[in-house]
Amino acid sequence: MTDLNLSGRLICVTNQHVDFSEELLESVGSLRHRVRTDRHNFWFPLVLFGLFTLLSAPLYYGWPFHFSTFHCRHVGEKLACSGTGSYHFGYLSPGFAANQLGNWLTLYWVTSLLFGYAATIWFYRHRASTVGLKVRIWPAVVVGLGLLVLVLLMKTNWQSIEPPFLVSGDFWIRGTAILVILSIGIVALAVLERSIVYVVYSLGFVALALLVSLYNVSNLVQWEGLGRFITGSNQAIPNVVLPGIYLLIGGFFFWAVQHDSRVTAHAIESDSE
Amino acid sequence: MTEVNQEVSEITSAIDDVVHQRTRLGILTVLHEGQQVDFGYLQEALGLTGGNLSQHLSVLEKSGLIRIEKGYEGRRARTWISSTRAGSKALRDEVTALKALVARIERPRK
Numbered sequence: 001m002t003d004l005n006l007s008g009r010l011i012c013v014t015n016q017h018v019d020f021s022e023e024l025l026e027s028v029g030s031l032r033h034r035v036r037t038d039r040h041n042f043w044f045p046l047v048l049f050g051l052f053t054l055l056s057a058p059l060y061y062g063w064p065f066h067f068s069t070f071h072c073r074h075v076g077e078k079l080a081c082s083g084t085g086s087y088h089f090g091y092l093s094p095g096f097a098a099n100q101l102g103n104w105l106t107l108y109w110v111t112s113l114l115f116g117y118a119a120t121i122w123f124y125r126h127r128a129s130t131v132g133l134k135v136r137i138w139p140a141v142v143v144g145l146g147l148l149v150l151v152l153l154m155k156t157n158w159q160s161i162e163p164p165f166l167v168s169g170d171f172w173i174r175g176t177a178i179l180v181i182l183s184i185g186i187v188a189l190a191v192l193e194r195s196i197v198y199v200v201y202s203l204g205f206v207a208l209a210l211l212v213s214l215y216n217v218s219n220l221v222q223w224e225g226l227g228r229f230i231t232g233s234n235q236a237i238p239n240v241v242l243p244g245i246y247l248l249i250g251g252f253f254f255w256a257v258q259h260d261s262r263v264t265a266h267a268i269e270s271d272s273e
Numbered sequence: 274m275t276e277v278n279q280e281v282s283e284i285t286s287a288i289d290d291v292v293h294q295r296t297r298l299g300i301l302t303v304l305h306e307g308q309q310v311d312f313g314y315l316q317e318a319l320g321l322t323g324g325n326l327s328q329h330l331s332v333l334e335k336s337g338l339i340r341i342e343k344g345y346e347g348r349r350a351r352t353w354i355s356s357t358r359a360g361s362k363a364l365r366d367e368v369t370a371l372k373a374l375v376a377r378i379e380r381p382r383k
Contacts, residue, residue, distance in 0.1 A: 021371045024295060028302045028368060034318060035306035129346060132311025134353070194306070 037262060039135050041127050042193050043255035045120045049182055050247030052112040053240055059105045060175065060236040109178045113148055117141050117185075140192055144185025151181060174216075176239050179209035201250055208246055212239040291336045292367045296321065296329050301364040304339060304356035312352040330354065338363055 121141060128134040183206040190198035211217070217238035218230045230238075292298055299319050304310055316326050333339045338360035342353045356364070 021375050024298055025368070025371050025375065027295060027299060031299055031302045031318065032306060035303050038314075039307055128309075132314030133307045134309040136308040 035133065036194060037258060038131050039133050040193055040195065040198075040254070040258055041124055041135075042189065042195070042198050043251045043253075043258065044123045045116065045186065045189060046247045046251030046254065048116050048119060048251075049112075049186070050244050050249075050251055052116060053179065053244035053247060056105070056108055056112070057237050057240050057244070059108055060240055061234055105175055110148070110152070113144070113178070113182065117144060120189075135192070137189060137192055140185055140188035143188040144182065147181045147184060148178075151177070174213055174236060174239055176209070176213045176243075179240075179243050180206070180213055183209040198254070201254075205243065205246060205250075208243050212243055217242050289363055289367060291332060291338065292363045296325075297333055298364070298367060300326075300329060300333060300354075301338065301356060301360055301367075304354060305361055305364055307355075309342070309353040309355045312354065315354065333360070 121137065124135060124137050183202065186205055187199065187202040190202040216235060218235040221230055221238055292301060296319060300315060303315055303318055312323075312326070315321075316323060319326065321329075330339065330341060334341055336359075338357055340355050340357055342355075344351060344353070
């Protein structure tokens with residue numbers, strides 16, 4: 001036992017005090033776990049954006065669109081293109097699209113992202129009202145939409161495309177740069193959810209989004225002996241199917257884990273009553 | 274005063290009487306995890322009666338550690354509670370002090 005007179009208070013530090021302190025810390029830990037289980041809704045945007053990503057796959061059929069119409073070469077850090085036809089370069093859609101498919105893809109992604117964020121906000125609010133626990137998610141929405149607006153505002157010069165932010169032109173031509181924008185929004189959401197597992201998972205999605213923006217995933221499929229399914233027209237489709245599946249699997253997995261945790265927590269509470 | 278006592282003295286002087294209590298520490302913990310928490314959720318999470326919870330909330334509100342907002346959602350009356358900056362700091366300080374205290378007392382004497 002240690003008796004101390006501190007600031008006019010007699011504080012008696014005994015094993016009981018230590019036990020009490022340990023109990024307090026344990027109760028803080030278990031409460032924190034319970035509240036985090038109740039507040040997590042991370043699975044919803046994953047499933048939603050996973051579906052949007054998979055549904056975008058048909059729009060990537062035919063990439064690279066009329067590629068032969070244009071001739072592009074790297075001039076230092078820049079990508080210089082020349083050719084004839086109605087040239088279109090959308091940052092969100094595959095470059096070198098001489099038809100309107102690129103515009104449709106851009107429209108699809110902008111609409112999907114706006115709808116996706118709106119639905120996510122609605123879902124979090126609905127859950128907050130039902131459970132009685134409000135969570136701050138607007139910073140993630142601001143990050144996601146802010147990046148989208150920034151990319152849309154960028155102007156392009158069809159003869160000399162300056163890679164924005166010193167990113168290689170290759171980054172934009174597959175039309176999957178939108179997934180990188182989406183992934184940053186998802187990382188922000190994971191941080192707000194205060195879950196290390198979510199953060200690690202979302203960083204995995206960032207890596208995957210970068211991969212599919214810089215590399216033809218169909219090459220991997222060729223190596224796995226599935227090359228007979230890949231033709232010139234559908235070679236870009238694996239680049240969106242893979243991240244779409246990643247999001248869907250993650251979403252369903254986190255939903256299942258969360259559902260299980262809630263059931264267990266309620267069962268423990270019922271037993272203790 | 275021995276070295277151990279001196280150390281324990283420093284740790285315990287950081288403990289706030291308002292927060293150094295199971296229920297109020299629990300309230301601050303729950304509030305820290307959410308932007309705003311409904312009265313009913315707090316009651317259920319902490320296993321308290323409405324009257325008991327109200328008393329603790331009153332103490333915390335008077336100390337400036339929490340904010341209470343009453344309003345309606347449709348026809349349903351709701352009370353939303355949130356932690357203030359002082360409340361978040363108080364929670365952080367308390368948890369730090371508790372960890373330090375346990376670590377110091379359990380550390381074998383040289």
